[in-house]
């Protein structure tokens with residue numbers, strides 16, 4: 001399955017004796033991505049090539065933290081994690097390497113913090129005043145613990161939840177604009193220039209870099225805290241890249257233990273008895289409507305035309321890690 005090996009491949013992932021929640025399914029795309037983001041994220045956010053679904057972030061925050069807790073995203077992009085944390089009355093810190101996304105996430109965080117309590121929807125426990133006092137630090141997540149020690153020392157050891165997602169292949173990213181001669185692609189890069197610290201620009205060192213980020217995150221985590229990593233399997237030149245598998249190996253190398261896992265479905269499950277969808281006669285059963293990017297669909301059609309019987313990737317893997325002592329292993 002994994003077409004690429006990495007130094008972290010040598011590590012066996014320790015699993016909590018209590019086992020993991022294998023088989024959990026998070027339905028994060030029942031509402032369309034546009035609806036999920038409407039009113040919560042500024043217009044420039046749409047230019048980011050790989051944003052997390054707000055309902056996915058909200059679900060992880062509700063499951064693994066409590067109101068008042070501190071949530072950290074060391075690769076925060078446009079700040080989806082921070083925004084959802086604030087709407088759920090958590091405190092939030094983000095780290096982002098690229099100046100543009102650090103600025104956009106700062107704006108998004110400010111928007112969330114200024115949202116009046118009655119429109120801060122969030123989860124049931126989050127409905128109430130939005131959280132405040134969030135911060136976005138522009139910096140390299142590979143030094144996340146040093147960064148926090150320097151910029152927000154009170155956060156060290158106080159982080160209840162780290163929620164993040166590593167960058168992945170540009171082949172499925174981007175917006176599309178129709179022209180008279182076809183379609184043109186834009187907004188498919190994380191940055192205008194390549195930065196050796198950006199994980200998206202150094203795929204050959206992804207395991208090493210991701211291990212550093214997870215190890216640094218573990219050093220600022222509360223003893224009972226959780227690190228949730230959302231990773232999407234994707235294809236490079238038609239070959240499946242097992243990014244989720246790499247993440248679990250990196251976590252093991254960083255001294256973390258897998259305590260839970262889930263599949264976040266990137267598809268809507270239509271209720272066949274819902275008569276607002278007249279194409280469903282009830283007899284056909286439920287129907288999955290995959291929410292895939294234009295380029296994911298385009299690549300699929302090209303691969304199938306070439307005789308490669310591939311399917312759309314319609315999920316992200318969610319891994320939950322903890323300190324070994326908390327997981328009962330030490």
Ligand SMILES: C[S@@+](CC[C@H](N)C(=O)[O-])C[C@H]1O[C@@H](n2cnc3c(N)ncnc32)[C@H](O)[C@@H]1O
Nearest residue numbers: 051052075077078079080097140141167198199
């Ligand atoms: C998959 S995106 C995260 C998107 C985010 N979850 C959201 O919804 O906006 C990964 C982000 O990590 C950032 N990044 C890559 N390498 C980094 C590093 N070394 N330190 C901090 N941020 C980094 C990229 O610029 C990108 O914005």
